[in-house]
Amino acid sequence: MTGTPEPILQLKRVRKEFGGLVAVDDIDLAIGEGEFFTIVGPSGSGKTTLIRMLAGMERPTSGDILLRGQRINDTPANERPTCMVFQSLALFPHRTVGENIEFALKIRNVDRSTREKRARLLMQLLHLPADYYGKNVTLCSGGERQRVALARALAFDPQILFFDEPLSAIDYKLRKTLEKELKDIHRETGKTFVYITHSLEEAMVMSDRIGVMRKGRLIQVGTPNEIYSAPRSRFVSEFMGDVNVIPVEKNGSGAVRSRSLGATFKPPPGPVEDRSQCLVVRPEFLRFLNGPDEAANKLKGRLYNEYALGSRIQYQVRVGDQVFLVERLRQQPFKGSLDDEVLIGWDPENSILVSDE
Amino acid sequence: MSEVSSIIADPGKRAAAPILVLLALGFAAPLFAVVAFSFMPPRTFGFWHEPTLANYLTIYTDNAYISLLWSLALASATVAILAVICYPIAYGLVWVFGRWSTVLTLLFTIPLFVSENIRLYGWVLFFIKSGVLPGTLKTLFGLETGDFLFTPAAILFGMVYVYLPFMLFPMTLGIAMVPNQMREAASDLGASRWQVFREVELPLSMPGIMIGSLLTFVLAVGALAESKVLGGQRIIPITHDIEIAFTYAQNWPLGAALAVLLMLVVSVLVIAVLRRFDLDQILGRR
Numbered sequence: 306m307t308g309t310p311e312p313i314l315q316l317k318r319v320r321k322e323f324g325g326l327v328a329v330d331d332i333d334l335a336i337g338e339g340e341f342f343t344i345v346g347p348s349g350s351g352k353t354t355l356i357r358m359l360a361g362m363e364r365p366t367s368g369d370i371l372l373r374g375q376r377i378n379d380t381p382a383n384e385r386p387t388c389m390v391f392q393s394l395a396l397f398p399h400r401t402v403g404e405n406i407e408f409a410l411k412i413r414n415v416d417r418s419t420r421e422k423r424a425r426l427l428m429q430l431l432h433l434p435a436d437y438y439g440k441n442v443t444l445c446s447g448g449e450r451q452r453v454a455l456a457r458a459l460a461f462d463p464q465i466l467f468f469d470e471p472l473s474a475i476d477y478k479l480r481k482t483l484e485k486e487l488k489d490i491h492r493e494t495g496k497t498f499v500y501i502t503h504s505l506e507e508a509m510v511m512s513d514r515i516g517v518m519r520k521g522r523l524i525q526v527g528t529p530n531e532i533y534s535a536p537r538s539r540f541v542s543e544f545m546g547d548v549n550v551i552p553v554e555k556n557g558s559g560a561v562r563s564r565s566l567g568a569t570f571k572p573p574p575g576p577v578e579d580r581s582q583c584l585v586v587r588p589e590f591l592r593f594l595n596g597p598d599e600a601a602n603k604l605k606g607r608l609y610n611e612y613a614l615g616s617r618i619q620y621q622v623r624v625g626d627q628v629f630l631v632e633r634l635r636q637q638p639f640k641g642s643l644d645d646e647v648l649i650g651w652d653p654e655n656s657i658l659v660s661d662e
Numbered sequence: 663m664s665e666v667s668s669i670i671a672d673p674g675k676r677a678a679a680p681i682l683v684l685l686a687l688g689f690a691a692p693l694f695a696v697v698a699f700s701f702m703p704p705r706t707f708g709f710w711h712e713p714t715l716a717n718y719l720t721i722y723t724d725n726a727y728i729s730l731l732w733s734l735a736l737a738s739a740t741v742a743i744l745a746v747i748c749y750p751i752a753y754g755l756v757w758v759f760g761r762w763s764t765v766l767t768l769l770f771t772i773p774l775f776v777s778e779n780i781r782l783y784g785w786v787l788f789f790i791k792s793g794v795l796p797g798t799l800k801t802l803f804g805l806e807t808g809d810f811l812f813t814p815a816a817i818l819f820g821m822v823y824v825y826l827p828f829m830l831f832p833m834t835l836g837i838a839m840v841p842n843q844m845r846e847a848a849s850d851l852g853a854s855r856w857q858v859f860r861e862v863e864l865p866l867s868m869p870g871i872m873i874g875s876l877l878t879f880v881l882a883v884g885a886l887a888e889s890k891v892l893g894g895q896r897i898i899p900i901t902h903d904i905e906i907a908f909t910y911a912q913n914w915p916l917g918a919a920l921a922v923l924l925m926l927v928v929s930v931l932v933i934a935v936l937r938r939f940d941l942d943q944i945l946g947r948r
Contacts, residue, residue: 362850383852391843391847393843395847398866399865457851
């Protein structure tokens, strides 16, 4: 993405309470025209409630939702120019593939031949075989159903497409394919996609920007690269996958100290704040040292186990009772064996200081 | 002999044998007896006479088929009325009433524990001249009402009342089978409330509606107590004719012929309906 696109969807202090429970807590957000925006969060973080409000299936308790500057809080889902792909897909089992795709057009009284033309075009775009037009939708495979659901949502040319974890029930290999396909469709159609998922990995593959949600709040919004390389909190960094997190405190002379490890580390360049915080080091930035001079920060531990991750190999190193993960590329030489005493270390610029939230 | 030994040898057949014998004796044999009796000469009591169509002819010449038509008409009307009454209630039980649904379901179920006849006599007290309803109307509003009781409408009322749960509960299940996301998806795609109902909810709850309708129809066509108790025999349903033939008239072959006729008509109707509405297809199982 270059420059800041015109916002198509704006949220102003959007809040949703169920009884006394706050599901979405005063969220401010602007999503740009044509953007692929993903909201990531664990279950219960309020992401589903948020997207349901955006799609018009829930009404915010307070705050405003603006579509191209127009307040749409009270516009019901069937009058919004947006469409949602559900987690269950919610395809109509009593209808054929063609009838499913044409549903929104039939509702809008589009004539039969125009409808069929549009449906067939979408089927082509989504790599659905042409003879599936008359097929019972319940006979389609999981991946095919995804495509039918997407085609159905695209049929009436909505301005925004919402996705409520549609890929979560799909097996890993197919999911990887569909993630890329979805991004291709996004490029092909140029539409605004708002996607929610609990998998940051999935979000990384597809999104232009990601918003991380926790307990009803958006705690960080940024490009995949920003989220990956500059997480602001322990939660975001851990959500990304395997990371080493060391709770530390400021130690006077520009260093940080871990009480549990009884060690002092050189922090990454930049100011060190006075609050309690965490030092985050990704496994790929931790390495085995041949001597204590090879890195500014180091720890002595015991090689406990190893896991082959394809192109990389991950090692579990125990320092006291704390576990550290170290990764190396498969082709890099390494001579250690299990239960060896090892020295691991990292360069300060490869670590991140985050809040301990 | 080899048949018998093969049954003894095959554990599957051996295990199935008792239930097979039970079904043959308890289900097929009586049915067969009724069919056989219907071809015996009138007023005879045995299977060893020359088969004859005399009973079926009697039904035709004595206009006994009129009572069959009454039964079918009353049952059809019952089903139609129940469909209209029960759909909103079932819809409410599933989507609207929330935790009150359990209470309501109980209220609909509890009367089933009281004998049908007793409940119908309760309605007699309610409708009878100077009974609860006419008496109240007269005392409070000075309204002089005609006879509620002993009319075809009273029979129909009784049937609707008695068979309501048999329509309501399958329908509730049918409506509960429509996932909420399916309704939301339809609405999200632009469908109005009415279009969601017509395009998604009604077709997808059709299995429940069909099962409820068939169940009530088959039960209602065999109804007898309503016309006796609430109808004062103003209308003679076929079940009444069958009962008379087997008891008072001691004409078993005629009663058997009427029963066979009723079974045939109902089977044909049920099969026709099931053909028209393929439940599996509606459920998306194919």
